[in-house]
Amino acid sequence: MTYSVKEIFLTLQGEGGQAGRAAVFCRFTGCNLWSGRSEDREKAQCQFCDTDFIGTDGPGGGKFETAENLASAIALQWPADSDSYSHRLVVFTGGEPLLQLDDALISAMHKQGFSVAVESNGTIAAPETIDWVCISPKAGTDLVQTSGTELKLVYPQPGLDPASLTALDFKHFWLQPMDGANQQDNIQAAIRYCLQHPQWGLSLQTHKLTGIP
Numbered sequence: 001m002t003y004s005v006k007e008i009f010l011t012l013q014g015e016g017g018q019a020g021r022a023a024v025f026c027r028f029t030g031c032n033l034w035s036g037r038s039e040d041r042e043k044a045q046c047q048f049c050d051t052d053f054i055g056t057d058g059p060g061g062g063k064f065e066t067a068e069n070l071a072s073a074i075a076l077q078w079p080a081d082s083d084s085y086s087h088r089l090v091v092f093t094g095g096e097p098l099l100q101l102d103d104a105l106i107s108a109m110h111k112q113g114f115s116v117a118v119e120s121n122g123t124i125a126a127p128e129t130i131d132w133v134c135i136s137p138k139a140g141t142d143l144v145q146t147s148g149t150e151l152k153l154v155y156p157q158p159g160l161d162p163a164s165l166t167a168l169d170f171k172h173f174w175l176q177p178m179d180g181a182n183q184q185d186n187i188q189a190a191i192r193y194c195l196q197h198p199q200w201g202l203s204l205q206t207h208k209l210t211g212i213p
């Protein structure tokens with residue numbers, strides 16, 4: 001299949017349980033919960049997105065005809081230093097990566113020596129061979145992927161109480177303050193919630209604090 005990619009870049013994972021780790025990010029084009037156009041935001045199922053995932057015009061973006069071609073483009077971003085080989089990590093995100101991430105691409109990344117992580121909204125089942133599954137549920141949508149490595153809830157979301165998620169099969173539970181107009185209030189609210197509900201930890205978007213991509 002042909003993969004549509006907005007951008008590919010090396011950075012530090014900014015969020016969740018792998019925050020601080022070097023990773024190549026592959027951001028796929030397109031999402032099933034929003035068109036990505038500002039004029040459609042009010043009627044979208046997900047209205048707080050902080051990301052441009054339209055088109056293939058970002059750094060390293062484009063159309064990739066095969067899994068092997070895309071895997072090679074991702075691997076080229078990793079530092080050449082041989083000591084770093086065992087730490088190879090790719091994070092597939094978007095947009096919604098599970099619209100495109102398939103067994104062929106996961107397998108091609110494993111052949112290149114990469115651990116494979118995904119950031120998904122949980123409305124599409126994740127292939128079982130993914131090494132690190134981060135699910136970030138969205139209010140008013142059907143959660144299909146109810147297990148994984150970490151559940152990262154953008155907080156607060158009217159209509160989605162964290163307590164309704166705590167019985168799901170995840171190793172880690174994070175509250176990530178919603179970025180936007182009320183960010184400072186949202187950070188304080190998330191801190192208060194974590195203090196009272198210790199199953200939850202705080203996930204700050206550290207790449208925004210440091211100004212890296």
Ligand SMILES: C[S@@+](CC[C@H](N)C(=O)[O-])C[C@H]1O[C@@H](n2cnc3c(N)ncnc32)[C@H](O)[C@@H]1O
Nearest residue numbers: 048049050051094095096119120121136178179
């Ligand atoms: C842009 S999304 C792409 C992956 C996938 N579509 C999803 O929603 O999980 C990457 C991460 O950013 C989070 N996110 C998006 N907008 C945000 C915002 N305004 N504040 C905090 N986190 C946000 C998402 O919940 C998700 O965990």
Ligand SMILES: Nc1nc2[nH]cc(C(=O)O)c2c(=O)[nH]1
Nearest residue numbers: 012013014015093119207213
């Ligand atoms: N540094 C960095 N970490 C991230 N973790 C999740 C991201 C995403 O947009 O999916 C993201 C991102 O865009 N940048």
Ligand code: SF4
Nearest residue numbers: 031034046049095121
């Ligand atoms: S589901 Fe993810 S990519 Fe899609 S609009 Fe929401 S935050 Fe953005």
Ligand SMILES: [Mg+2]
Nearest residue numbers: 050051093213
């Ligand atoms: Mg992001």
